[in-house]
Amino acid sequence: MAITGIGSGLDISTIVSALVGAEGAPKTAQLNRLEKASTEKFTALGSFRSALSTFQTTLKDLSSAALYEKRTATTGDSSIFSVKADSKATSGSYSVQVFNLAQSSKVALRGVDDPTAAVGTGTLTISAGEKTLNVDIGDSNSSLSGIRDAINAAGKDSGISATIVTDPSGSAGSRLVLSSTASGTGNDITVSVDSDATDTGDLGVLAYTPPATSDFVPAAPTDPREARVISYARDANFAIDGISVSSATNEIADAIEGVTITLKKAQTQESLDAATTVSLNVSQDKAGIKKSLQSFVDGYNSLMSTINSLTNVTPVGGDEGEPLAAALVGDASVRSVLSNLRNEMATAGTGSVRILSDLGISTQRDGSLLLDADKLDTALSENFDAVGEFLAGDQGMMTRLSAKIEPYAKSGGILETRNTSLQNTLADIDDQRERLTTRLASLEARLLTQFNAMDALVANLSSTSDYLTGQLANLPGVVKQDS
Secondary structure (H helix, E strand, C coil): CCCCCCCCCCCHHHHHHHHHHHHHHHHHHHHHHHHHHHHHHHHHHHHHHHHHHHHHHHHHHHHCHHHHHCEEEEECCCCCEEEEECCCCCCEEEEEEEEECCEEEEEECCCECCCCCECCEEEEEEEECCEEEEEEECHHHCEHHHHHHHHHHHHCCCCEEEEEEECCCCCCCEEEEEEEEEECCCCCEEEEEEEECECCECHHHHCECCCCCCCCCCCCCCCCCCCEEEECCECEEEEECCEEEEECCCEEEEEECCEEEEECCCCCCCCCCCCCCEEEEEEECHHHHHHHHHHHHHHHHHHHHHHHHHCCEECCCCCCCCCEECCCCCCHHHHHHHHHHHHHHHCCCCCCCCCHHHHCEEECCCCCEEECHHHHHHHHHHCHHHHHHHHCCCCCHHHHHHHHHHHHHCCCCHHHHHHHHHHHHHHHHHHHHHHHHHHHHHHHHHHHHHHHHHHHHHHHHHHHHHHHHHHHHCCCCCCCCCC
16 A cells, blocks of 8 residues: 655545545435335335235135035044045934945965966966956966966056965965955956966866855865955945945945045944944034134234234333334335225125124224134024125125235235335445445545645655755855754
8 A cells, every 4th residue: 555645744545534434424324224224114015915915815715615615524433434524415414334344355266285386377367347357377477476476467457466375384285365456246256267288287276266155254165275265345235324225335425415434344243223323423514614713813913913013113212212113104005904904894794694793703902803702603503604605705704805905915916016116226225335336436546646646746845945945054144043
């Protein structure tokens, strides 16, 4: 750094810095204030918009007619069956008896000595109801394990599979066990064989047709290696209000309109008249509506809490201190949203449920909402349809409240447009700072040049003065003063 002020004795660097600082201070302070205010308002508007969006989600849930069409279904014994209902279900109570579950077919084919030895070649035709599987068995897969793998490869899309079960004692040998996923009467597994009889064996030993039975109880084989039924394919049999019903599966969706019953366990094998019953109840989903209305109250209170924090004015230092004002004090958007919401909430409907207080929702002194659960229970019990009409639909209160929020909270709406403008302001502040820095740097350079020129001039004048003083002192007749 150059040493300045030698000629004049002035601290030129300090003087220039002070002048430059004085020139830039007002604009810098202005930009700092503008940046602080813009940043605070940008953050506050973002919080306000987020709170509005959260509350709007709750409103949209309550404005949907589907909420009031929901039905809830309960079972007296969930270990016997489970149940669910949709909007088509009618409220009511039913008595259910479950005699047996639907089951699929499983058979064990005739046992062989060695699962790795060749059984035979040919074609296995495996049928389970309408499903038929043709499996070609050649020399490369003629063992029991090869046949198992071939069946599983061919049957992966038809629900037919095979495993090998081996008796350690050897009496039953190793046997192929076939399973089907198709439940219901008439879906029993049968195996027919088109065998190529050779010296290596006869694939025909695996042919099997289960014996017919009326009670679906597998017969005990006399020969431990004999093919046998492990389980017959069977319909589920149950009764609803004493009416006998059967189903090929354990999930029944067409016995009671709008109700799906999933059978889990046979309740009894007794006769229809003697069997005990399990209750099935279908009712309006009042609990779901209560939960949603409590969410509305909580959401509104949360929104008000956010607004209060963004518009709060805090006194400082008594009456003479300047209060601290939050970023959105007096903000037009906040005032408009609050006014619109309060007006809609005070607008009365025309049905038996006219205002929020009919649902037990009241306004407290601090502006928050409070839900009276008992009063809401009464309204839901006595005027269930009217509750839905008041809250939901195109003219429902929740739809109207959501419509008042939409212009502010939506993408491209009022609040997003304002935040975009604030972002532009913050970007412009950065540009102004850059221009100010450039201008002050130019000023500093100009002042340094001027002061240094002055300093050089002073140095020259001082040198000339010293020279002239010396010359005058040496003139004849000049009396020198004692130093």
